[in-house]
Every structure is written in structure tokens, then in C-alpha cells.
Amino acid sequence: MNDNNFKVRKIIEYDISELVNIHCATFKSFFLTELGEEFLSVYYTAFCKSNQGIILGCFENDKLIGFCAGAEKSSGFNLGLIIGNFFAFAVQGLKLLFTNINALVRLYNNLKKANDKIKDDGQYAELFSIAVSPLKQNSGIGKLLLEELEYELKQRKCNELSLTTDYDNNENTLKFYNKMGYKVKYEFETYPERKMYRLIKQLQ
Numbered sequence: 001m002n003d004n005n006f007k008v009r010k011i012i013e014y015d016i017s018e019l020v021n022i023h024c025a026t027f028k029s030f031f032l033t034e035l036g037e038e039f040l041s042v043y044y045t046a047f048c049k050s051n052q053g054i055i056l057g058c059f060e061n062d063k064l065i066g067f068c069a070g071a072e073k074s075s076g077f078n079l080g081l082i083i084g085n086f087f088a089f090a091v092q093g094l095k096l097l098f099t100n101i102n103a104l105v106r107l108y109n110n111l112k113k114a115n116d117k118i119k120d121d122g123q124y125a126e127l128f129s130i131a132v133s134p135l136k137q138n139s140g141i142g143k144l145l146l147e148e149l150e151y152e153l154k155q156r157k158c159n160e161l162s163l164t165t166d167y168d169n170n171e172n173t174l175k176f177y178n179k180m181g182y183k184v185k186y187e188f189e190t191y192p193e194r195k196m197y198r199l200i201k202q203l204q
Helices: 013-026 039-051 076-085 086-099 101-110 140-154 171-179
Strands: 006-010 054-062 064-073 124-133 160-166 183-191 194-202
Touching: 006 140, 013 054, 039 054, 039 064, 039 076, 039 086, 054 140, 064 140, 076 086, 076 183, 101 140, 101 194, 124 140, 140 194, 160 171
Parallel strands: 124 160
Antiparallel strands: 006 054, 054 064, 064 124, 160 194, 183 194
């Protein structure tokens, strides 16, 4: 798709390095960023190879300026990535074991984005990540990427798309998703005590 010189296409492995740069620049204080660029490269490369995963990039003059990563089904997707790319993730796990064991604990606790008081079988598509280069924000790129992801998921017969976002100090992001048709499914906490929303949208 083209829009104001922006072109959206599927990410390939060649794009992963620049994708990681955008992730780190956009999510400076986020947990996955703290795991390091090498871990992110392994994660997004595995994502790119997955039959259920979808990573779209927005390009301007062949330069990546934003991306989004989603999956056909939320339940078990991250675990499937780890199993399907066990050796690569095992190497990263060993490195974290010796350099940042607390990160391993947090990673384990955050693999399950759920509220124990709410039954959620995860039988919906999920947006795991969306980021736009800081120099290109407020240019409609996030909206373009999300619309393209929704279109791709519709082609795969997915009926709902969900995502998680922060509960506190997150008004602009919530307004954006609300405007795009996403509604609160429930509230929950990730480890350690970070309050979140799960939002969801009907696609079909």
C-alpha cells in the first residue's frame, strides 16, 4: 500500500536490524528493550519466520520508519516462537542467566498477560508491537500500519484483534486506539505490579 510516499510491506530478515533500532528508540524504558538488541533481533526474526506471525513495515524511500507485529492467535504464540526457535532463545537465556537473572524471572512472569480472576482463552488475534521512528511520529504511520494489519488478519479469517497497553499516564495512546474502534476487554497487572488494559476490536 502507498500513502503520501509511504509504502507498507511485509518485513523480511534483512529489515530486522533497522526494526530493532526503531523498537529501542520508541520503547526506551520497556522491558523487552532492557533485554538487549540481540534478544530483540532473535525475537523479531523468529516472529518473521512464523506462519502465524505478521510483521509489516512502513517505508519511505526504501527506509524503514515504522513497523507493527501481530499474530493470528494470541494464545500460545510466544511459547510457540520459543519452541520453534529453541536454540536461538536458549543462547539468549544463558546469557541473561549470567548477566541479568532478574530479567529471566520477569520474562517468565510476563509471558502470561492475564488476570487470574478473568477467564481468557486468548482465541483472538493480537497486536504485540507497533512503533514509529521518533522523527516520523504524528504522521499517520501508526494508523496506516494498524489498518494494514487489520486487513491482513481479515484475509486470514480472524474475527477479533486484541492488544495491551498501559493503564496509567497513557491518555493519548488510549484515545488513538478508541478512535480506531478498540474497546476495553479487561484490566490486569503484569509483573511487577504494572497495571494494563487489554483492548479488543471486532474485525468481521
